[in-house]
Amino acid sequence: MSKSVGIVGARGYVGAELIRLIAGHPDFELAFVSSRELVGQRVADQFEGVAGIDPELRYVAPSNEELPGLGADAVVLALPNGKAAACVAAFDNAGMDPVIVDLSADYRFDDTWYYGLPELTRRKYAGQRRISNPGCYATAMQLAVAPMLDALAGPVQCFGVSGYSGAGTSPSDKNDPEKLRDNLMPYALTNHIHEREVTRQLGHEVQFLPHVAPHFRGLTITANLPLSGAFERDAIVSRYRERYADEPMVDVLDEAPWVSRIAGQHHVELGGFTLSPDGRRLVVVATEDNLLKGAATQALQNLNLAFGFDENRGIPQVRHAG
Numbered sequence: 001m002s003k004s005v006g007i008v009g010a011r012g013y014v015g016a017e018l019i020r021l022i023a024g025h026p027d028f029e030l031a032f033v034s035s036r037e038l039v040g041q042r043v044a045d046q047f048e049g050v051a052g053i054d055p056e057l058r059y060v061a062p063s064n065e066e067l068p069g070l071g072a073d074a075v076v077l078a079l080p081n082g083k084a085a086a087c088v089a090a091f092d093n094a095g096m097d098p099v100i101v102d103l104s105a106d107y108r109f110d111d112t113w114y115y116g117l118p119e120l121t122r123r124k125y126a127g128q129r130r131i132s133n134p135g136c137y138a139t140a141m142q143l144a145v146a147p148m149l150d151a152l153a154g155p156v157q158c159f160g161v162s163g164y165s166g167a168g169t170s171p172s173d174k175n176d177p178e179k180l181r182d183n184l185m186p187y188a189l190t191n192h193i194h195e196r197e198v199t200r201q202l203g204h205e206v207q208f209l210p211h212v213a214p215h216f217r218g219l220t221i222t223a224n225l226p227l228s229g230a231f232e233r234d235a236i237v238s239r240y241r242e243r244y245a246d247e248p249m250v251d252v253l254d255e256a257p258w259v260s261r262i263a264g265q266h267h268v269e270l271g272g273f274t275l276s277p278d279g280r281r282l283v284v285v286a287t288e289d290n291l292l293k294g295a296a297t298q299a300l301q302n303l304n305l306a307f308g309f310d311e312n313r314g315i316p317q318v319r320h321a322g
């Protein structure tokens with residue numbers, strides 16, 4: 001029998017990707033989708049050509065207290081940071097315990113929640129019904145650094161560039177196409193929440209230098225890793241290939257991946273492995289669609305895991321040449 005999934009914050013960029021993914025999933029159906037701005041409108045009208053959306057499904061705008069009454073087996077919170085706790089409290093107060101996947105940063109530092117970056121944390125999954133979805137940059141950084149964790153000689157630096165969909169739909173300089181035109185906008189150059197998230201999850205200091213660029217979706221991380229010994233490039237590439245050999249959502253390439261090729265794809269690409277002449281410093285490049293593996297696709301992996309489905313069920317395994 002299908003499991004029903006409600007999406008809170010479904011007008012946003014991530015919510016919209018989730019609607020597509022849940023509608024196309026063989027074992028999930030949309031229970032409700034919420035948006036204060038789109039309330040009353042037919043969801044199908046926003047997603048022409050997308051199969052699996054009940055033509056009668058309309059956006060709703062429930063109060064937090066009304067959420068438990070909507071009866072979903074799982075609820076995905078795709079709200080801005082700081083809004084999740086009130087929703088979670090409403091379920092607690094009603095004595096309801098659906099699977100909750102929170103896309104915001106609100107529970108990423110809370111050990112009572114499962115931190116769901118499946119390729120790195122699935123062995124810690126023990127049936128938790130509260131799941132915190134990692135940050136978009138944080139996903140790419142962790143996947144880029146994890147294979148070398150036992151060989152690091154100091155802090156890792158990650159230079160990040162994101163498309164402006166990463167900044168959500170609330171107007172700001174970081175999603176203003178006029179201000180971004182011909183521009184690269186640095187921000188939060190120390191202590192970005194994803195810097196703290198990655199450092200905590202990896203147990204190793206990672207320094208993060210984020211920027212936002214004029215393209216819409218997709219991010220690049222260029223990671224600089226000081227190594228404890230001299231490495232050969234072939235050994236590095238083998239390490240990454242072996243680590244991710246059984247991971248359909250992580251592709252290891254020889255060349256450096258391009259962000260223009262990852263937009264719309266569900267996996268992460270790692271590549272461009274370059275060593276300093278002494279072999280003691282490695283540069284690795286990661287690309288990811290921030291709205292997909294950086295958010296919605298990863299949420300679907302987590303939902304699959306929570307309901308005992310194959311982790312990648314319902315995720316289109318597209319690989320298109322750019």
Ligand SMILES: NC(=O)C1=CN([C@@H]2O[C@H](COP(=O)(O)OP(=O)(O)OC[C@H]3O[C@@H](n4cnc5c(N)ncnc54)[C@H](OP(=O)(O)O)[C@@H]3O)[C@@H](O)[C@H]2O)C=CC1
Binds near residue numbers: 104
């Ligand atoms: N964009 C990205 O690349 C990534 C985003 N995330 C996280 O996912 C979440 C959603 O991101 P994104 O889709 O970009 O965000 P958006 O800003 O695009 O969307 C936010 C959603 O929340 C609703 N909303 C906004 N303010 C409130 C409020 N005060 N109370 C209730 N609902 C509200 C909006 O709908 P309405 O106003 O119509 O109710 C909208 O549906 C965020 O926590 C973000 O940090 C995580 C990884 C990547």
Ligand SMILES: CC(=O)N[C@@H](CCC(=O)OP(=O)(O)O)C(=O)O
Binds near residue numbers: 166168211
């Ligand atoms: C370009 C841009 O602004 N990107 C966002 C990252 C989006 C994301 O993953 O944010 P959360 O950690 O809030 O979920 C940022 O740097 O805050």
